[in-house]
Amino acid sequence: MESGYVTTPFGRRPMSLGMLASQQLAESIEPGIRRSKWKLFRAICEARPALGVTDRALTVLDALLTFYPNDEISEENGLIVFPSNAQLSLRARGMTPATLRRHLAVLVEAGLILRKDSPNGKRYARRDREGEIGEAFGFSVAPLLARAVEIENLAAEVVADRELIRATRERLTVCRRDISKLIAAAIEEAVPGDWEQMSLMFRDLIRRIPRVAGAEELALLLDEMGLLRDEAVNLLERHIKLKKLDANESQTERHKQNSNPNSTSEFEPGFETKQGAKPATDNDPLAGPQDEQRLKHPASAGAMSGRKSGAPEPAAGHTLKSFPLGLVLHACPQILDYGPGGTIGNWRDLMSAAVVVRSMLGVSPSAYEEACAGMGPENAATVIACILERGGHINSPGGYLRDLTRRTERGEFAIGPMLMALVRANGGVRRDVG
Numbered sequence: 450m451e452s453g454y455v456t457t458p459f460g461r462r463p464m465s466l467g468m469l470a471s472q473q474l475a476e477s478i479e480p481g482i483r484r485s486k487w488k489l490f491r492a493i494c495e496a497r498p499a500l501g502v503t504d505r506a507l508t509v510l511d512a513l514l515t516f517y518p519n520d521e522i523s524e525e526n527g528l529i530v531f532p533s534n535a536q537l538s539l540r541a542r543g544m545t546p547a548t549l550r551r552h553l554a555v556l557v558e559a560g561l562i563l564r565k566d567s568p569n570g571k572r573y574a575r576r577d578r579e580g581e582i583g584e585a586f587g588f589s590v591a592p593l594l595a596r597a598v599e600i601e602n603l604a605a606e607v608v609a610d611r612e613l614i615r616a617t618r619e620r621l622t623v624c625r626r627d628i629s630k631l632i633a634a635a636i637e638e639a640v641p642g643d644w645e646q647m648s649l650m651f652r653d654l655i656r657r658i659p660r661v662a663g664a665e666e667l668a669l670l671l672d673e674m675g676l677l678r679d680e681a682v683n684l685l686e687r688h689i690k691l692k693k694l695d696a697n698e699s700q701t702e703r704h705k706q707n708s709n710p711n712s713t714s715e716f717e718p719g720f721e722t723k724q725g726a727k728p729a730t731d732n733d734p735l736a737g738p739q740d741e742q743r744l745k746h747p748a749s750a751g752a753m754s755g756r757k758s759g760a761p762e763p764a765a766g767h768t769l770k771s772f773p774l775g776l777v778l779h780a781c782p783q784i785l786d787y788g789p790g791g792t793i794g795n796w797r798d799l800m801s802a803a804v805v806v807r808s809m810l811g812v813s814p815s816a817y818e819e820a821c822a823g824m825g826p827e828n829a830a831t832v833i834a835c836i837l838e839r840g841g842h843i844n845s846p847g848g849y850l851r852d853l854t855r856r857t858e859r860g861e862f863a864i865g866p867m868l869m870a871l872v873r874a875n876g877g878v879r880r881d882v883g
Contacts, residue, residue: 483523484597486514486590493561493593496603505548506555512540513562513588522594529565531572531587553588560596563589610664617667624674625655631681642684650677650869672776673872679772680865687860771827772868774799780871781834796827803830806837810846816854823854828864835867838875 493500494507502510516530516537538544544552556562567586574585593600628651635644654674659666774796778785785793787802787809807817812833820829832853836846843849856862 478524478591478595482594482597483521483525484594485520486517486522486593487520489522489593489597489600490514492600492604495607496600499603499607500559500561500600502555502559502561503552505544506552506559509537509541509544509549509552510556510561512537513590515540517590522590524594527585528589528591528594529574529585529587530590531574531585533572560592563592565589613664614662614667617664617671621658621667621671621674624671624678628674628678628681631678631685635681635685640685640688647677647681672779673869676772676776676865676869676872680863683863683865771796771825772831772864776868776872777831777834780868780875781831781838782875783837784834796830799834800826800830803833806833810836810840812847812850816847816851820850820854823857824864831864831868835864835871838871 490507490511493502493510497504497507513530513532516532517526519526522528532540534546534549538546538549541549553562557564565586565588572587574587632644632648632651634640635642651674654670654677658670662670774793777799778793784799784802784806785791787805788794788798789801793799793802804817807814810833817829817833820832823829824832832850836843836849840846853862
């Protein structure tokens, strides 16, 4: 830097501790460091919100950099620019002197430039006999060089956040399209299920999407909308599987009747959703206050692969999906404390934690084994995590688990609304997975 001493502003402008700190920072430039002034300026534009400068202030900085004689900023090339107010105003798109002074003050306050005022406040340079600049008074761009790495890192973070938000919004748009068309297809094909309630939930989620949102807020909405999409897919997949089973049993029945006309045996459907059955979700301790009405519909087993004892096996390779592990842990963060080493990184860890919690809650091994057989081990572990999350509202966890298992076998229980209720209850809770 040209000066190795503290310089104070000319006239009535006061000295501040921020100016002093900026001057000290400008004197700590690493030897040999250099940056392209226009690449650095683009990084400043990207990091503008974090740096606390306005777009008009950046217009002034752009004008100042045009007076720097080289493309690269370095100590060897000098760090002072000394344009007159008239020339600076012209290059700042005709900005008035008062506005120019105001935005120069913003740049100084943000620690992007320094004032090096002459005794009379004018900006000029003294040259030696060879024409080289000996001493100059004006604005120092030394802080830009001293903070180059910091500015570039801030710009990279801003770009990464913007890309994450863009990608999340794209996924949210695709998810919205999927849900809308799945619900429309289900209504058109008269698939059993409370599709009207699901449509209401879908519209409520759409209304909650803000025009301007951060990545975390959008990710939370995407989790909830993904849960709703998975529930719709599970209902449709279950309906398709029921139709296939009914068709297979009809063919088998006709074959047996043709082979043995005296036979009177008939097969019962392996999966039969009771259309008139009322799901026992009233006063469900796992239904949140905002979601109690949403849980009152005879949805399919959702992510659970329930099967009656003695019923035909589902078609090979066609099983209902469990919900994403990250979503389960978001809805039930308390289960994390019981994982190996106090963390859960995969489904095996969650199932190990569920065994510990089962014993702690007083759920018998037989009740948990029945749940694993009826729901699948992943979904049984998920239900245990949900029971732990609302343990204070459940008098008999073992009896409650058996009831859920029976309702799963009858096609009267869906795990999706239960998770959604807990996601809403723990909306502000996020803990790292793994």
